[in-house]
Amino acid sequence: MENEESGEACNAFLNPIGDALYVIGGKWKLRVISGLRDGSKRFNEIQRAVHGISARVLSAELKELELNGFVKRIVHHQQTPVVVEYQLTEYAGSLSNVLHALADWGTMHRDKLRRDR
Amino acid sequence: MENEESGEACNAFLNPIGDALYVIGGKWKLRVISGLRDGSKRFNEIQRAVHGISARVLSAELKELELNGFVKRIVHHQQTPVVVEYQLTEYAGSLSNVLHALADWGTMHRDKLRRDR
DNA sequence: ATTAGTAGTATACAAAAGGTTAGTGCTAAT
DNA sequence: ATTAGCACTAACCTTTTGTATACTACTAAT
Numbered sequence: 099m100e101n102e103e104s105g106e107a108c109n110a111f112l113n114p115i116g117d118a119l120y121v122i123g124g125k126w127k128l129r130v131i132s133g134l135r136d137g138s139k140r141f142n143e144i145q146r147a148v149h150g151i152s153a154r155v156l157s158a159e160l161k162e163l164e165l166n167g168f169v170k171r172i173v174h175h176q177q178t179p180v181v182v183e184y185q186l187t188e189y190a191g192s193l194s195n196v197l198h199a200l201a202d203w204g205t206m207h208r209d210k211l212r213r214d215r
Numbered sequence: 216m217e218n219e220e221s222g223e224a225c226n227a228f229l230n231p232i233g234d235a236l237y238v239i240g241g242k243w244k245l246r247v248i249s250g251l252r253d254g255s256k257r258f259n260e261i262q263r264a265v266h267g268i269s270a271r272v273l274s275a276e277l278k279e280l281e282l283n284g285f286v287k288r289i290v291h292h293q294q295t296p297v298v299v300e301y302q303l304t305e306y307a308g309s310l311s312n313v314l315h316a317l318a319d320w321g322t323m324h325r326d327k328l329r330r331d332r
Numbered sequence: 333a334t335t336a337g338t339a340g341t342a343t344a345c346a347a348a349a350g351g352t353t354a355g356t357g358c359t360a361a362t
Numbered sequence: 363a364t365t366a367g368c369a370c371t372a373a374c375c376t377t378t379t380g381t382a383t384a385c386t387a388c389t390a391a392t
Contacts, residue, residue, distance in 0.1 A: 108249055114321030115245060115314060121324065123240055125350070128232060132225055141369050152351060157370060166324070167331065179358045179368060189327075192320065197232060199316035203309065204231030207238065210284065210306075242380070258339050269381060274340060296338060296388045334392085341386075349378070355371085362365075 118196065121166050126151055126159050128197075131168060131190060138172070138185035160184060168193075235313065238283055243268055245314075247276050248285060248307060255289070255302035277301060285310075 122128055126148065133139065133147040145156055163169040168190040174181040239245055243265065250256065250264040262273055280286040285307040291298040 111314075111318055112245060112249060114319075114325060115317045116321070117325055118317040118321035119236070119240055121321075123236055128229060132229060142367075150351095153370065154352090154372090155350060158350095167327065177359090182369065192323070196316045196320045197228075199313045200232045200235040201228055202231075203313045204233070204235035204238075206309070207283070208231060208234055214284065259337075267381095269383095270340065271342085271382090272380065294389090299339060336389100336391080338388080338390105339386100342384085344382085344384105346381075347379080349376100351376075352374085354373085356369100358368080360365100360367085362363100 122193065122196070124159075126155060127163065130156065130159050130163065131186065131193075134169065134184060134186045138183045140181065140183055144184060239310065239313070241276075243272060243276050244280065247273065247280065248303065248310075251286065251301060251303045255300045257298065257300055261301060 129148050129151070130144065133144050139147065141153075141156070141160075144160075145151060145153060148156070151159075160169060160171070164171055167187055170185045170187050172183040172185060174183065246265050246268070247261065250261050256264065258270075258273070258277075261277075262268060262270060265273070268276075277286060277288070281288055284304055287302045287304050289300040289302060291300065
């Protein structure tokens with residue numbers, strides 16, 4: 099009976115957090131988003147902007163970011179070979195609360211660890 | 216010259232976010248914290264409360280949580296063998312903004328994906 | 333005397349995430 | 363005619379993360 103922390107209410111809180119962490123987590127997600135902040139870019143432009151990312155990983159990240167609605171992939175068929183543009187959506191802006199909360203806490207925490215040492 | 220998104224200002228934002236994500240990320244961190252919310256517990260009690268975690272991983276998680284100041288480890292030498300208690304610190308409460316921001320966004324995002332489909 | 337519980341550690345393994353290298357078919361420039 | 367850029371993909375390897383199982387030295391209960 100004391101075991102209700104593994105119950106409904108707890109998961110209703112932890113599962114969305116898990117979703118959110120999954121979506122923005124990993125080594126590159128936020129850096130790719132950040133690389134697109136000042137306008138649309140093409141694949142190789144992003145790769146140059148996000149220092150160190152490989153084509154394989156960038157390709158995977160862009161697909162996930164697209165699935166989550168953060169990035170729009172725009173193909174221009176006018177020219178051949180095709181030109182592909184990537185662009186942040188408005189929806190990507192919905193992250194800003196989360197990102198600021200994380201940035202503030204992270205800054206505070208780093209200071210705290212330095213003081214404690 | 217257009218390449219200042221890999222510069223100082225950007226890292227000053229992304230690095231603390233990375234720190235924060237590292238501290239609360241992974242499969243178990245938040246579940247262990249959550250398992251301790253309603254008072255102190257002993258090692259095996261936590262393991263039973265956090266369903267599915269192995270002793271090896273729990274041991275590692277508790278060490279990291281202690282290093283980050285979220286958990287206090289209290290050894291009672293009165294009895295032998297020693298009794299060890301784990302307890303959330305006040306500092307763990309400093310996460311609440313971050314966690315609520317994540318939970319809110321995660322809930323919203325899940326709904327959005329359901330609608331979009 | 334066996335069993336179960338305590339607080340973990342040791343060893344080995346599997347899965348996931350990410351990195352490295354090479355290559356596709358196309359075009360435009362040298 | 364070679365070279366370089368484009369947008370990727372395939373194959374393979376390493377690192378990180380998490381899992382499974384067993385084991386320690388101790389005590390208390392059956």
